[in-house]
Amino acid sequence: MTDGSPAPTVERVYRTHRARLLAALVRAVGDFELAEDALQEACAVALRRWPRTEVPDDPAAWLLTVARNHAYDRLRRARMARAKHEEVWADEQRADAVTTMTDYGEERLVSLGDDRLSLIFTCCHPALSQEARVALTLQAVVGLTAGQIARAFLVGEPTLAQRLVRAKRKIREAGITFEVPADHLLPERLSGVLAVVYLVFTHGYTAASEAAERRVLSEEAIRLGRLIAALMPDEPETLGLVALMLLHDSRGAARYTKGGDVVLLEDQDRSRWDGTEIAEGIGLLDRALRHGAPGPYQLQAAIAAVHAQATEAEQTDWTRIAALYGELLELTPSPVVALNRAVAVAMAEAPQAGLDLIDRIDDLDRYHLLHAARADLLRRLGRTDEAAAAYRRAHELAANPADRRFLAGRLRDLDKPR
Amino acid sequence: MRYMLLIYGCDRPEPGDPRFEDALARVNAFADECMRRGVLVAAEPLKPVTTATTVRVRDGKTMITDGPFAETHEQLGGAYVLDCRGLDEALELAERCPLAEEGSIEVRPIVEIPGLHLPDDARRAAVPEG
Numbered sequence: 430m431t432d433g434s435p436a437p438t439v440e441r442v443y444r445t446h447r448a449r450l451l452a453a454l455v456r457a458v459g460d461f462e463l464a465e466d467a468l469q470e471a472c473a474v475a476l477r478r479w480p481r482t483e484v485p486d487d488p489a490a491w492l493l494t495v496a497r498n499h500a501y502d503r504l505r506r507a508r509m510a511r512a513k514h515e516e517v518w519a520d521e522q523r524a525d526a527v528t529t530m531t532d533y534g535e536e537r538l539v540s541l542g543d544d545r546l547s548l549i550f551t552c553c554h555p556a557l558s559q560e561a562r563v564a565l566t567l568q569a570v571v572g573l574t575a576g577q578i579a580r581a582f583l584v585g586e587p588t589l590a591q592r593l594v595r596a597k598r599k600i601r602e603a604g605i606t607f608e609v610p611a612d613h614l615l616p617e618r619l620s621g622v623l624a625v626v627y628l629v630f631t632h633g634y635t636a637a638s639e640a641a642e643r644r645v646l647s648e649e650a651i652r653l654g655r656l657i658a659a660l661m662p663d664e665p666e667t668l669g670l671v672a673l674m675l676l677h678d679s680r681g682a683a684r685y686t687k688g689g690d691v692v693l694l695e696d697q698d699r700s701r702w703d704g705t706e707i708a709e710g711i712g713l714l715d716r717a718l719r720h721g722a723p724g725p726y727q728l729q730a731a732i733a734a735v736h737a738q739a740t741e742a743e744q745t746d747w748t749r750i751a752a753l754y755g756e757l758l759e760l761t762p763s764p765v766v767a768l769n770r771a772v773a774v775a776m777a778e779a780p781q782a783g784l785d786l787i788d789r790i791d792d793l794d795r796y797h798l799l800h801a802a803r804a805d806l807l808r809r810l811g812r813t814d815e816a817a818a819a820y821r822r823a824h825e826l827a828a829n830p831a832d833r834r835f836l837a838g839r840l841r842d843l844d845k846p847r
Numbered sequence: 848m849r850y851m852l853l854i855y856g857c858d859r860p861e862p863g864d865p866r867f868e869d870a871l872a873r874v875n876a877f878a879d880e881c882m883r884r885g886v887l888v889a890a891e892p893l894k895p896v897t898t899a900t901t902v903r904v905r906d907g908k909t910m911i912t913d914g915p916f917a918e919t920h921e922q923l924g925g926a927y928v929l930d931c932r933g934l935d936e937a938l939e940l941a942e943r944c945p946l947a948e949e950g951s952i953e954v955r956p957i958v959e960i961p962g963l964h965l966p967d968d969a970r971r972a973a974v975p976e977g
Contacts, residue, residue: 511961554934555938556934556938602956603934603956604848604850604931604933604934604937604956605933605934605935606932606933606934606935610935611935614935614939
C-alpha cells in the first residue's frame with residue numbers, strides 16, 4: 430500500500446514497467462495499437478479507482494490484467510460485429526484463444542515472463558523501413574513520445590505519428606510475428622537490432638551540444654543496449670556495442686567547449702573523461718572478447734578502449750589502433766573504415782603513409798571528414814596551400830555547425846606562423 | 848496466412864533454350880521445398896507482357912487496348928501463392944526462390960475478405976487446419 434495521491438503511483442508503475450506491460454499485451458492480443466490503447470485505458474482506470482480502493486500489492490500485474498481484459502472485450506465485440514457476416518475468417522483463432530485465457534486469478538509480474546526481447550525484434554523487423562524501426566523502437570521499447578522523437582529527428586510530429594501508425598499496421602497486416610527470430614535468422618536480425626540502437630546513439634552523440642532533445646538519445650541507446658545485453662547475455666556483439674557506446678559517451682563532457690565548439694580527441698582534457706563509464710566499457714569489452722568471436726562493434730570498442738587507456742594523447746598506441754582498423758576493414762570493408770585506418774597509420778608511421786592510403790579511397794569525395802583528414806596531414810607535411818584547399822572543401826561539405834566552426838578555425842590557423 | 852510472391856524482372860528461357868533445363872530444375876527444387884513444407888497453394892507463370900491486353904469499361908463503353916495498363920520498369924512474370932506461418936517464413940522462401948537472384952520478388956499478404964466468394968480450393972487453403 431502506497432500513501433498519497435494515486436497519480437504519482439500510476440505514473441511510477443507505468444514508467445518502470447511500460448515496456449514489459451506493452452510486450453505482454455502485444456503477445457496476448459497480437460496487435461500493437463490495441464495493446465497501447467488498452468494499456469492507456471488501464472492507467473485511466475487506475476487513476477479513477479486507486480484513490481477509492483487500496484493500491485494493489487502488485488500494481489503492474491493489476492494494470493496488465495485490466496488492460497488485457499479491456500483488449501479482449503474489444504476483440505470480442507469486433508468478433509460479434511463480424512459474426513453478422515456469414516463468413517468469419519480472420520481473428521477466429523486468436524479470439525478463441527482469448528476466451529480461454531480471460532479467467533485467471535491473481536497474477537504477479539514475475540510470473541508473466543519477459544517479452545521485451547520479442548518486442549525489440551518486432552520493432553526492428555527488416556520488413557520495416559529503417560526510419561520506422563528507429564521510431565517504433567524509441568516509442569514502444571524506450572517509451573519516448575511521438576513529439577519527442579519528432580523533435581530529435583527534426584521531422585514534423587504528424588509525419589512521425591503517421592510513420593508509427595503505418596509501421597504498426599504493417600506489422601499486423603503483413604503478418605510480422607511477435608517473437609524472437611529462429612536460430613538461423615538470429616545473427617542477421619540481431620545485427621539489425623544493434624544497428625538501430627547504434628543509430629539512435631550516434632544521432633544523439635553527434636548532436637551539437639545545445640541540442641538537448643537529440644542528446645538524450647545517446648543515454649536512451651545505452652539503456653536499451655544494456656537491456657538487450659541483459660536479455661541475451663551470450664551475444665558478444667551486444668556487449669561490444671554497449672562497451673563502444675559507454676566508451677564514446679565517457680568523453681561527452683570533454684568533446685565540446687562551453688561555447689559549443691568541437692574539441693579534438695588529442696586536445697581533450699582527459700581528466701574530464703568519465704572514469705566509471707570507461708571502466709565499465711572496458712570490463713564489458715573483455716567479457717565480449719572472451720567469447721572469441723570478434724565482430725565490428727567489439728573491434729570499434731577495442732579501438733575506443735585504446736584511446737580511453739591513454740592518459741595523454743601522446744601515449745596513444747596508434748600501432749594497435751591501426752591494426753584494429755585493419756581487422757575491422759577486413760570484416761566490414763567500407764571507405765569510412767579505410768579512412769580511419771589511414772589516419773591511424775599516419776599517426777603510427779608518418780603523415781605521408783596515411784596520405785597515400787587516403788588518396789586510394791574511392792567514393793568518399795563528399796564526406797567532409799575525408800577532406801579534413803587530408804588537410805591535417807598536408808598541414809603536417811608543410812604543404813599549406815593544399816591543406817587550405819582541403820579545409821575549404823571540408824567546410825563546404827560539413828553539415829553540423831560545430832564542425833563548420835572548427836574547420837573555419839583550422840583554416841584561419843594555417844595562416845598563422847607556428 | 849497466405850502470401851503472394853510476385854516475380855518481377857525475370858527472363859524465362861523457352862523450352863529448347865540451352866538454359867531451360869537448368870532453370871526448370873532450379874524452380875522445381877524451390878516448388879518441391881514449398882510442397883514439402885505444405886505451403887504451396889498455387890504457382891502461376893505468366894506469358895510475356897507482349898501478350899497482354901487491357902480492358903477498361905468507362906461510362907458503359909468498353910475499351911480494349913494492346914499491352915499492359917502500366918508501363919513498369921520490371922515486368923510481372925508470374926506469382927506463387929504460399930500459405931505460411933507468418934511473414935518471416937514467406938520472406939525466407941522468397942529468399943530461397945531462384946528467381947530472387949535474377950529479378951525481384953514482392954511479397955504481399957493476401958487479404959481475407961468476409962463474404963468474398965472464392966473458388967472452393969482457394970477457400971480451403973484460406974482456412975487454417977485443425
